[in-house]
Amino acid sequence: MLRVSALVAPIAANAGAVVDEAELIEVARAVYAAFGDQDAIGGLTRAQLADACAEVCSESAFQSRFELFCKLGMLRPHFEKSHQQRYVFNPTSAAGLLVFERLSERGGVDELVTLLDRTRAALASGRATVTEIRNALLQARRMMTISADELLRMVVASPLSELISERKHHRHAALMDDVFTLNEQVKDAFPALDPEAYRLVVETQRYVGAREQFVGRLLDEGAAARDFSLLDPEEYLEAARVASLDELAEVFASAVFDPPAPWLDPAVVAEGVAGFRPRAAIRRRPPRPADPPPGPDPMLRVEERAEAARTRRARAAELHLQGRAEVDLTSSLRAAGWPGLATILVELLAIHADPDLPYRVRLSDELLVEPDGPVTHLTPVTAYRLTEPLEQAVELAEEADHG
Numbered sequence: 040m041l042r043v044s045a046l047v048a049p050i051a052a053n054a055g056a057v058v059d060e061a062e063l064i065e066v067a068r069a070v071y072a073a074f075g076d077q078d079a080i081g082g083l084t085r086a087q088l089a090d091a092c093a094e095v096c097s098e099s100a101f102q103s104r105f106e107l108f109c110k111l112g113m114l115r116p117h118f119e120k121s122h123q124q125r126y127v128f129n130p131t132s133a134a135g136l137l138v139f140e141r142l143s144e145r146g147g148v149d150e151l152v153t154l155l156d157r158t159r160a161a162l163a164s165g166r167a168t169v170t171e172i173r174n175a176l177l178q179a180r181r182m183m184t185i186s187a188d189e190l191l192r193m194v195v196a197s198p199l200s201e202l203i204s205e206r207k208h209h210r211h212a213a214l215m216d217d218v219f220t221l222n223e224q225v226k227d228a229f230p231a232l233d234p235e236a237y238r239l240v241v242e243t244q245r246y247v248g249a250r251e252q253f254v255g256r257l258l259d260e261g262a263a264a265r266d267f268s269l270l271d272p273e274e275y276l277e278a279a280r281v282a283s284l285d286e287l288a289e290v291f292a293s294a295v296f297d298p299p300a301p302w303l304d305p306a307v308v309a310e311g312v313a314g315f316r317p318r319a320a321i322r323r324r325p326p327r328p329a330d331p332p333p334g335p336d337p338m339l340r341v342e343e344r345a346e347a348a349r350t351r352r353a354r355a356a357e358l359h360l361q362g363r364a365e366v367d368l369t370s371s372l373r374a375a376g377w378p379g380l381a382t383i384l385v386e387l388l389a390i391h392a393d394p395d396l397p398y399r400v401r402l403s404d405e406l407l408v409e410p411d412g413p414v415t416h417l418t419p420v421t422a423y424r425l426t427e428p429l430e431q432a433v434e435l436a437e438e439a440d441h442g
Contacts, residue, residue, distance in 0.1 A: 064139075065095040066104045067113070071136055074128040082117035082125030151182045155217050162224040169229050176225070176235040179218075183242035190249040199260045206257060209250050218243045352390045356398040356422065359387075365423035369407070372420060376413035387422060397425040 073083060073091035085105065092101045108114040113132040117125040158175040161167035190209070193202060218240055225236040278287065303311075360366050368387070372380045391400040403419035 063096075063100070063104065066092050066101060067108070067132075067136065069095050070108065070114070071128065071133060082127045084124055085126070088126070151179060151186070152211055152214065152217065154179055154182075155214075155221055159217070159221050159224060162221075162228050165228075167228070169232065172225060172229055173232055173235060176232065176239050180235070180239045180242050183239065183246045187242065187246040187249040190246070190253045194249070194252050194256050199257075202253070202257045202260065206254075209253065215243060215247055349393060349395065352386060352393065353396055353398070355386055356390050356396070356424075359422050360398075360424060364426060365421060367419065367421050369417065369419045373409075373412065373414050373417055380414055380417075384420070387420065390422075399423055399425060 069092040070088055073088055088105065089098065089101050092104075096104070105114070109126070113129050114126045115129055117127050154175060158167070158172065158179070161171065186209075193205060197205075222236045222240055225232050359368060359371070368383075372383060375383055387400045390396055390398045399422070401421040401423070403421070405419055407417045407419065409415060409417070
């Protein structure tokens with residue numbers, strides 16, 4: 040509220056021109072929100088505005104503020120007619136609320152930064168006149184002088200609480216760089232204004248020095264009072280990254296802690312472990328039936344199927360041999376094509392792997408390539424019969440050596 044009062048002081052009629060209670064400003068904010076959030080096309084009535092302000096003020100307070108808003112032009116009739124019951128919000132008042140909000144959060148130095156930005160943009164675009172730039176430099180320099188004097192006064196005379204509340208209004212790390220950039224632009228565009236630009240640089244340096252003294256006293260007082268709210272989150276992060284263990288421990292050197300006490304005793308821990316330990320499931324073999332199940336023996340059926348398969352393969356081998364002891368099956372496989380070749384070759388390999396059958400298969404190392412044939416790539420295959428047990432034993436020994 041003090042900043043708002045100082046803002047309107049140059050145009051105030053008397054000391055009571057500005058409200059001194061924060062709740063009264065909330066009425067204006069509630070009215071502003073009503074026009075911005077509701078369907079206010081055609082305006083809002085007095086009753087609608089009263090409902091919007093019911094949570095922030097009493098009925099009598101609203102009536103008093105409503106009359107003031109109408110008198111000062113914040114609320115205007117939708118049509119300039121007598122007994123008009125619908126009102127609209129003045130956009131100038133909306134801008135004023137935004138200014139008050141920014142002033143309370145950022146302070147007057149933020150307006151100075153905005154002035155510097157506008158001046159640099161005007162110089163960059165080439166639209167600025169020498170008179171406009173001279174006035175901007177003059178206003179910026181005066182603002183720097185006043186802000187520096189205020190900070191030096193607070194360093195000497197203000198308590199820690201006021202320093203803390205004022206700290207957020209002087210966080211402009213790039214202010215010096217902005218002024219240097221503006222100085223270079225003025226020197227290039229209007230060399231005659233170089234003295235005024237230089238004076239702005241001098242006052243900015245004085246303001247930065249005053250801000251350093253202000254922050255120095257703030258940190259000294261805060262360290263003595265152990266007020267950790269003075270540190271920004273980034274400062275906490277920097278301390279955690281670069282500070283040593285002893286430096287971090289020094290913060291709590293004089294702090295008093297209660298002695299540590301275990302939350303759980305061994306008995307409670309053992310009970311918890313027993314309660315959360317999964318129980319091992321014991322799998323028991325089912326009892327053997329007293330009598331075999333009715334019907335044929337399933338293993339006998341498996342053996343019968345295996346014997347039938349062996350007989351079928353033996354017949355297939357004899358069909359390939361046609362009574363001969365050895366036969367070249369390459370032509371037969373080529374004529375079978377694909378996938379008949381794969382079926383025949385799988386059967387031959389199964390015959391070869393059966394030790395109870397006296398038939399074997401020999402695969403050549405050659406590779407026959409026929410791009411236009413039924414099979415493009417083929418290895419010569421020979422099937423033969425083992426006629427003597429000795430020959431069969433030699434064959435098995437050779438296979439073992441190759442394996």
